Amino acid sequence: MIDDSGPGMKVLLMDKETTSIVSMVYAQSEILQKEVYLFERIESTGRETMKHLKCICFLRPTKENVDLLAQELRMSKYGQYYIYWSNVISKQDVKTLAEADDQEVVREVQEFFADYIAVNPHLFALNIVGCYKGVDWQPAALKRTTQGLTSALLSLKKCPMIRYQNSSELARKLAESVRQTISKDAGLFEFRRTDVEPVLLILDRRDDAVTPILNQWTYQAMVHELLGISNNRVNLSSVPGISKELQEVVLSAEHDEFYANNMYMNFGEIGNNIKTLMDEFQKKSQSQAKVESIADMKAFIENYPQFKKMSGTVSKHVTVVGELSRLVGKTGLLEVSETEQELACQSDHSASLQKIKTLLNDSKVSQLDKLRLVMLYALRYESHSNNDVSGLVETLRKQGVPDNYRTLVSAILEYGGKKTRGSDLFGSTDPVAFTKRFFKGLKGVENVYTQHKPLLDSLLDQLLKGKLREAAYPYLGTVQLKDRPQDVIVFIIGGTTFEEALTVHQLNKSSPGVRVVLGGTAVHNFKSFLEELQTAVQPVVMGRKDAIKK
Structure with missing residues (x-):
């Protein structure tokens, strides 16, 4: 331009x-x-x-x-x-x-055609939180989503075959709306035909309400979860002792090599990679200072102003990682995350219930993390004969978790419980596949579980092998794809997550000749997902408050 x-x-x-x-x-x-x-x-x-x-x-x-x-x-x-x-x-x-x-x-x-937010090379979003109106679309959100999604297709030069989640009326409506736009502007969508037609797969967040609830352990996802990323900007003004120039930082893979190389790394690896950068500088400055932990790094940077000048990037990342590290320690996040992962990937009701009760009574654990655990438990053991959702909600009340949060426990079942889901979110999980993965890294960064795979992982695997069930994910129209797709655009109504973006990134890396692009109405962390949830089930929740109190 x-x-x-x-x-x-x-x-x-x-x-x-x-x-x-x-x-x-x-x-x-x-x-x-x-x-x-x-x-x-x-x-x-x-x-x-x-x-x-x-x-x-x-x-x-x-x-x-x-x-x-x-x-x-x-x-x-x-x-x-x-x-x-x-x-x-x-x-x-x-x-x-x-x-x-x-x-x-x-x-x-x-x-x-650039009517969307380009977040990562394979991830786009529309910054819409609150696209549901009960079980239907907010009309303005449907219109904006159609515009954003068709604009993304035009900029990628794709006129795809459309598949959608059959259990979701919203997915069907968006599929219809996109097809109407393509028909109306047919001239714009006349691209050179490829041997295998591209596929647009439209999904509904309600089919996997677990993924946006979980704490994250890769760099980009963790920053979004604990600090929040808004259009690449991270507000650090509440960090204790923060300097003026670091109160807001920009994390952009386009303009920040360290971030581009580390955004999908786990927390322990990032610590190591920053330490390597620091070691290189120390060699240059012949400093003998001992740098072993993230706290040592912060002290080192403060003592070497010329280092700050030489590498604003490193001081920015040391600050961000330092704050993540502080929050992990302060809120007992390793223990919380371990229990979350067990809830998502294993099936041991009494052991999980015991762990949750212990964490709910731990003053270190934040209210949001307590809510996360109870919501995950409610989804996981919804139909278990001994489920104790009401007891856990009562414990939340005693722990001072406000009413508007507690009502979200029944809201999550309305939103993404068994009645709503079209897929088997927990049944196919293999407990044997649940293994401990150890972080190698700095002192103070301990081992943690990172075993959960979002539903999207298995859906894409089935789609690319030509095995995605047509009854559950029908084509719009009569034409069907004979070959395995190579170009896939997945769009998640109700928002996507950085964990799903990581899945797509890994898939693209490991599958030559396949290109998957992921889009969503928003990129959620737990807080924004709760906002989405509130708009989706507001009328239902209001009528259920009494039942929850009982």
Whole structure:
């Protein structure tokens, strides 16, 4: 977009969503190198008139944006306008803009299909939390999801065969909606045919409510779980003794080599890798300081200001890993996670119940982690004859866990319990496959279980072997795929997780000739998943509060 407008000083005019879309893939410093000196928002009033600037507009084709841009063109503030829409724009809207362009300042109008957030090379999201309205779609969310998903297909140049989860009305509706859009804009979807048709597989989060509940142990997933990642930004302002320049950090695989190399590593390995970087620097600085733990690293960095200058990246990661390490210790996360993994992967009711009761009475364990354990237990032992969900909810109450959290235990059963699921989430788990995996690493980073595999793992395995059951995941329409697919786009309604992104990353790495891309309405950590859950079962939960109290 920026190159098309030729040389000269430029302003980039965006809306709230396209600002997020751009910030995920370009650093501001990179855009500055392209002669873009000003970043403005279309909705902001009181912008200065600067006729010497060329204006590159990158906007979502919403009614509001079309109206704002028409207003802008009538009273143009810049010399020339190059307009790019993030998705298909109607002929009527183009006509509206043409009529507003009295001064003939528009040089170009194009559709540039980028109507989604590119998170990782194989992961995209739409930043929609709360797409459910009971067992149906929020209408606005269905519309936005269709736009985002079709835009992703266009930018990947895929016109796929569509399969969807048969047990989900939402999956069927989205499949229909995407097919209608493809039919309506058939000309745009005329790509060169490949030997094997690409497949779009539409799933519903409710089929696997376990994955977003679990604590994570790979770097990117762990940062999102414990600190939260919002459009690549991590807020560290609440970290004890944090310096001003590290209160917000950017974690982007595009611009940060260490992050790109370590985002899928487990916690122990990251500690080792940072230590290696530190050792290299120590050799250079001939320092004799002993660096063994994450705490030693932090002290080392503070004592060597020139090291900070030499490598802002390392000081950033030492801070992030240091904070993760502090939180793991402070909240007893290793014990919690071990019990979570046993709940997800094994079937020993009395042992699990005992462990949960012990952790619920442990003052170190956070309220959220206590809630996690009870929710996992409720899903795992929903139909067990001796299940003690009510007793555990009562313990949560005694431990001061608020009412709005406790109601979510019955909400998770409404949302992702046996009645809702189309697949056998627990039955096919093989207890023998559950093995301890040890972290090798720094002192203070102990061993932990990381054995759970999301449902997506087995679904993709079946799909790529041509064994995914058609009754459970039918094709939309009559045409069916004869060969095993090589190009797969999976989309999860209700949000995906970094654990599932890791599954896709590993699959792509280990299967030459296969490319899987994962998308979701959001990328969840436990907190955002709880928000999703609340909107999905709100009417039901309200009516059940009395039952829960009893």
